[in-house]
Amino acid sequence: MKILKKLQMIKPVLPVMLLGIFVIVAVTGYRPDAGTDSDGGNWVQKVLAARKQTTESQTVKAGKKGKGFDLKDGKYTGSANGYGGKITVTVTIKNKKIVKIHIDSAPGETTSFFNRAKTLTDLMIRQQSTDVDAVSGATYSSKGIIGAVKNALYGTKSTTKQAPASFGEKGKAKKVAKVTETGNWKDGTYTGNAQGFGGLVKVKVTVKNGKIKKIQIVSASGETGSYFAKAKALIPAIVKKQTTNVDAVSGATYSSNGIIRAVRNALGKASTTSKKTKTQKKSSKKNTKKQTVKPGSGTVPYINGTYYGTGEGRNGEIKVKLTIKNKKIVSLVVVSHKEDAPYFAKAKKILTMVLKRQSAKVDAVSGATLSSNGLIEAIENAMDAAKKATEAKNNTQKPDDSKKDDTSSEKPEEELIYKAGTYAVAAICYPDEEEEFWEYTISMDVTIKQDKITAIENIVLTDPANRPFVKSKLLKAIIRKGTPEGVDTVTGATCSSKAILEACREALQQAKK
Numbered sequence: 417m418k419i420l421k422k423l424q425m426i427k428p429v430l431p432v433m434l435l436g437i438f439v440i441v442a443v444t445g446y447r448p449d450a451g452t453d454s455d456g457g458n459w460v461q462k463v464l465a466a467r468k469q470t471t472e473s474q475t476v477k478a479g480k481k482g483k484g485f486d487l488k489d490g491k492y493t494g495s496a497n498g499y500g501g502k503i504t505v506t507v508t509i510k511n512k513k514i515v516k517i518h519i520d521s522a523p524g525e526t527t528s529f530f531n532r533a534k535t536l537t538d539l540m541i542r543q544q545s546t547d548v549d550a551v552s553g554a555t556y557s558s559k560g561i562i563g564a565v566k567n568a569l570y571g572t573k574s575t576t577k578q579a580p581a582s583f584g585e586k587g588k589a590k591k592v593a594k595v596t597e598t599g600n601w602k603d604g605t606y607t608g609n610a611q612g613f614g615g616l617v618k619v620k621v622t623v624k625n626g627k628i629k630k631i632q633i634v635s636a637s638g639e640t641g642s643y644f645a646k647a648k649a650l651i652p653a654i655v656k657k658q659t660t661n662v663d664a665v666s667g668a669t670y671s672s673n674g675i676i677r678a679v680r681n682a683l684g685k686a687s688t689t690s691k692k693t694k695t696q697k698k699s700s701k702k703n704t705k706k707q708t709v710k711p712g713s714g715t716v717p718y719i720n721g722t723y724y725g726t727g728e729g730r731n732g733e734i735k736v737k738l739t740i741k742n743k744k745i746v747s748l749v750v751v752s753h754k755e756d757a758p759y760f761a762k763a764k765k766i767l768t769m770v771l772k773r774q775s776a777k778v779d780a781v782s783g784a785t786l787s788s789n790g791l792i793e794a795i796e797n798a799m800d801a802a803k804k805a806t807e808a809k810n811n812t813q814k815p816d817d818s819k820k821d822d823t824s825s826e827k828p829e830e831e832l833i834y835k836a837g838t839y840a841v842a843a844i845c846y847p848d849e850e851e852e853f854w855e856y857t858i859s860m861d862v863t864i865k866q867d868k869i870t871a872i873e874n875i876v877l878t879d880p881a882n883r884p885f886v887k888s889k890l891l892k893a894i895i896r897k898g899t900p901e902g903v904d905t906v907t908g909a910t911c912s913s914k915a916i917l918e919a920c921r922e923a924l925q926q927a928k929k
Contacts, residue, residue: 484512484544485569493520494568498560500524500642505537505564514541517565524641525557526613532857532878533557540565592676594661595758600626601686608682610756611731612639612674619675621682628655631679639671647671654679677756684757714774715743718802719809725801727793728884729755730786738798745774748795755787763787770795786884789908793889826866834927838863838871841922845882845915856882858915862923868898869920885912894920 495504501524508516517537533554550558563574601623609618618634631651647668664672722739732754739747748767762784769778776795780788842859856879863871887906900920905913
């Protein structure tokens, strides 16, 4: 009866209310879509907003959900176990509502995963409740934040245990292969870097009297504090044994491998030829022969010139210089790279194969797949540059009959399906069936013109360690076709390819008139 009476009271103003809702929808252009989560927020917008976030303090307006908190106005501090240690927060209460949640400290968390979990503070403020779900792929950090807020508000202690040692760096991390070292390096201070668990590990190695004197960690922002602290136990072992052929620390394999490879990268710059063994001399002669290999019998249909190309390797960009003379690739040189020396030494066999075949269609070298793929991609891009230069020269030699207006082939505005513009989109990269990695998000800016995708830029990953799996080969294929439809995923980067294709579809959906 009470409900009926209330309905009768609002009946006279009901048409006005409905009209107001209609106006809001019309003005804002609201439309529910697949990117909307259970609480009405858009996860894509959360990801894109996180890219611009420069502080951990939340400025989100307090929501109306929840019953409020029976606490005096003020600041309340709490802590709980997270992924790698204690997470401490300060919660500000005003008029019995949470108006701000600040992360005071979280030294043991992995940056990439913790950034995902921090979106929960926004959610708790909007819902005015601590009853929220953990963020998929960042469960331990999520529970730590939720537990810390509960501890601040209710005084309850979280029962969540810190992540077990084996959990922090799960996956198929292989032992770093042993390498042959001279044990004698040039005096000086050298820097090196390599991929760790969550990003690049950078080190500084000091050599004195031909021996490793000191190893310092310059930066390792992507590593989990507690696990990286274990991995650093390798440093005195390397100095004592005067070799990087040491075993990884159990439970911190990825971080250990990162330190070992970074030190090797630095020592590679300190190598000396003053004391070469017979085996090393033979190896040097072999390498020289490979570098001066004669071009094969094939040809390439491009004009003479020197062309550059880049590709994404395991640790970053690989740049090559390709020289063509008399329709043959006569020289192929690596200009720069950030790859681990032992793996890249294997991958460089590709240079010989390309010179012999006069083609970039070669297979990756076993045991150095990521470096190989990056090198092949760089060579392909150099070949593309040669192709464009050839086409440009041929076009200038053709008579220009009528100087046709390029815009004549463009569709009229009323015939276009999509609105031209640049759209910020994101998609989740889900693990494969074997779950070899944790899910992460790829966000990017997609430009659409004349119903075609013309550019994919500003690509950002919540887990930067997976950057090598964003293949320019895929991006070029999408832009060439102007659509993600019919574009195949890249072998070895299937999951990231699917996410990129999905993000492009989302851009087209946003642009649809």
